[in-house]
Amino acid sequence: MRQGFSFNILCVGETGIGKSTLINALFNTNLKDNKSSHFYPNVGLIVQTYDLQESNVQLKLTVVKTVGYGDQINKEGSYQPIIDYIDAQFEAYLQEELKIKRSFKYHDTRIHVCLYFISPTGHSLKSLDLLTMKNIDRKVNIIPLIAKADTVSKNDLQKFKSKIMSELISNGIQIYQFPTDDETIGQTNSSMNDKFEHLKSIQQEEIMKLEEEKRQLEEEMTDFSKTKAVCETLQTQACTNIKKDKDRKK
Numbered sequence: 001m002r003q004g005f006s007f008n009i010l011c012v013g014e015t016g017i018g019k020s021t022l023i024n025a026l027f028n029t030n031l032k033d034n035k036s037s038h039f040y041p042n043v044g045l046i047v048q049t050y051d052l053q054e055s056n057v058q059l060k061l062t063v064v065k066t067v068g069y070g071d072q073i074n075k076e077g078s079y080q081p082i083i084d085y086i087d088a089q090f091e092a093y094l095q096e097e098l099k100i101k102r103s104f105k106y107h108d109t110r111i112h113v114c115l116y117f118i119s120p121t122g123h124s125l126k127s128l129d130l131l132t133m134k135n136i137d138r139k140v141n142i143i144p145l146i147a148k149a150d151t152v153s154k155n156d157l158q159k160f161k162s163k164i165m166s167e168l169i170s171n172g173i174q175i176y177q178f179p180t181d182d183e184t185i186g187q188t189n190s191s192m193n194d195k196f197e198h199l200k201s202i203q204q205e206e207i208m209k210l211e212e213e214k215r216q217l218e219e220e221m222t223d224f225s226k227t228k229a230v231c232e233t234l235q236t237q238a239c240t241n242i243k244k245d246k247d248r249k250k
């Protein structure tokens with residue numbers, strides 16, 4: 001307790017989407033940070049550690065932020081540096097665990113949470129969003145959030161949220177489920193989790209319905225192919241008969 005806590009946040013989001021602003025708002029501080037440019041050839045990560053104090057409690061806050069995310073023309077490998085960083089922290093922790101003489105002062109840098117900033121487009125998730133989240137969801141707790149949500153009307157925001165949720169589900173992306181055993185926020189969290197589960201089951205039903213329709217269509221196609229084959233045979237036979245008739249008349 002005297003040593004305080006450490007908390008490691010990973011912020012993934014496009015340049016200028018509001019990562020620094022949110023972190024400052026969350027921790028009620030003005031953490032020193034430079035704006036990044038849109039011209040990085042690759043995605044990179046900036047790691048900054050701050051010592052904060054709340055009453056008598058020390059907090060060692062590590063903020064890891066992407067730079068140049070979403071700025072490249074080819075975004076295929078954009079998630080790789082993020083994965084590499086997450087894995088490297090697991091590895092460092094494992095190496096420390098394996099040591100015969102472990103240090104009391106070891107700073108565990110494994111990521112506790114990943115805030116994933118979604119562009120407030122109002123349409124749908126970008127392919128890069130899905131690709132990155134799909135690749136890191138088993139390694140970190142992802143909390144997706146709509147960046148600059150105040151720039152979207154309330155009505156559109158609700159629709160956008162539902163769209164995002166269903167896209168996450170249909171792509172099998174796991175997001176963080178808020179704890180329900182906390183008295184103060186348990187009820188809110190459990191209703192949020194229920195909503196997510198409800199959406200999941202609706203999605204599942206839709207998938208089953210679509211699969212049934214697909215099966216029926218395939219059956220119809222097979223029937224059609226059979227009928228077509230019969231027709232073709234009959235047609236060939238008719239042609240042969242006509243030809244024979246003609247030959248006979250000659």
Ligand SMILES: Nc1nc2c(ncn2[C@@H]2O[C@H](COP(=O)(O)OP(=O)(O)OP(=O)(O)O)[C@@H](O)[C@H]2O)c(=O)[nH]1
Pocket residue numbers: 013014015016017018019020021022034035036037067147148149150151
């Ligand atoms: N309307 C609105 N503007 C915001 C919000 N959050 C941040 N901004 C503005 O967006 C601009 C960029 O915000 P930053 O927090 O610097 O964004 P960033 O993601 O840290 O940017 P880089 O570190 O340069 O990639 C600033 O002008 C902010 O004032 C928000 O929630 N709503």
Ligand SMILES: [Mg+2]
Pocket residue numbers: 019020021033034035036
């Ligand atoms: Mg920033």
